[in-house]
Amino acid sequence: MGEEKEDPQKIKRIAAAAYDYENDPRWADYWSNILIPPHMASRADVVDHFKRKFYQRYIVRPSPFLDLYLPLLLLVDPDLVVEAMSSTGSSQSTKSASGSSSSPSRSSNEQPRQRSTGSTTTNSGATPTATQNPTSVRWDRQTIQFSVNAWVFVVAVLAIFPIVPRSLSNRAYRLAFMGTACSSLYSLYMQYGRPRAWNLQALQVYLQSIIATKDFIYFIYCLTFVTSNLCLTFALIPILCRALLNVAKFLRRNFNSSSLYRRYLEDPCVWVESNTTTLSILSSHAEIGVGFLLVLSLFSWQRNIIQTFMYWQLLKLMYHAPVTAGYHQSGWAKIGRSVNPLVSRYCPFLQGPISAVQKWWLR
Structure with missing residues (x-):
């Protein structure tokens, strides 16, 4: 039963990983607004984490009806579970970070971040405070x-x-x-x-x-x-x-x-x-x-x-x-196509001043 419950999430994670982010201009805008330190931005697990968050929030779920009648309607996939990032840099510890309140491998200078879920508050010690404040x-x-x-x-x-x-x-x-x-x-x-x-x-x-x-x-x-x-x-x-x-x-x-x-x-x-x-x-x-x-x-x-x-x-x-x-x-x-014929026909003496104004305008 446990494997059956994890299968839908596995499929969703595969779909999120296979999405073509580089050709989606929304991803470039989303990533440019994420303020994290440069050494964090170069890590593959950090980039993958934010790609899953982007997929969860913005990506349209395919539907033939929507493609025909409502092409601009945005339906997100809120069922995709995005795990919290870990400070160790490995994807396995990223998946297990949300299940543990503290980690023995965590450095002594890292401070746990308080995360509120519903009516309870838990300590997520896997994410440094410095990477969350810019967000x-x-x-x-x-x-x-x-x-x-x-x-x-x-x-x-x-x-x-x-x-x-x-x-x-x-x-x-x-x-x-x-x-x-x-x-x-x-x-x-x-x-x-x-x-x-x-x-x-x-x-x-x-x-x-x-x-x-x-x-x-x-x-x-x-x-x-x-x-x-x-x-x-x-x-x-x-x-x-x-x-x-x-x-x-x-x-x-x-x-x-x-x-x-x-x-x-x-x-x-x-x-x-x-x-x-x-x-x-x-x-x-x-x-x-x-x-x-x-x-x-x-x-x-x-x-x-x-x-x-x-x-x-x-x-x-x-x-x-x-x-x-x-x-x-x-x-x-x-405006030029409408005014120029009238000036040439009825007010030809204005062509000189108009020409001088145009030179200043195009300078």
Whole structure:
């Protein structure tokens, strides 16, 4: 009877070991977010352990019905039991580590880690504390980003909703930009750290490494509107799209086994992730439209020449930055195909200034 109970787990472990992790982009993202010491990352048993955890959480179980009707639905395999890692480096001791509360071969400088399972607490002395703290930090970072983005989404909806009082709408408008700016700045800090030194040369090197990232672009985008008295609700569209994408991605990765998620949130999250390109195109068109709205605002009493100049510099960066160039270049190409014939026909005297602006833009 004991062997019959172990057979399903053996089959699942074989399937997990045979999975093609190298061709799955989710595995590369998952492994890059695992913060462990380099000497641990080079061990085969550590890599196999995290591959089984990845398989348990993300891999789709084959089903002909799902392949035909719900190709984007994510069904994980929670029945796969992933054993705790051992400090000895052998796979046999890894399998037996969860069954023993202490090991005689453990070094005296290793400290047992407390693990809570249900209502009981046991000592798992096979895993060093140093290899577990980075994982919890990574989880905390994702949870913080999710909380901030969910909050940004709520306040941005309040700012856009027409029946909300104007005073509350204006406050929600600024809070949405402030939340996105904080989220982008936090993401930049976690990925790139801070400058090595606070001098001009170190700051230039640091800025060159982050200036083309999407987080830096959104940080400058939000600062442009937080510091302005002009309230453009249209400018919240890119913020809403960004928050929606981040929230949907987090929910699908961490709550796909929850019955509440499957019942109410799975279909919207699947739709959001399957329409990422559409949302990116919408964001780029909104960002270009905001630039023209700022130009029109120069003819009103709310004009802000500095803000308009800074925003068009940001649009130029979006046009050239690899993370946004494809969508912005496509949007500007559509505008050129519509405007250039009209200028040539009705306003030929504008061709010279437009040509000068284009040279500056493409420089």
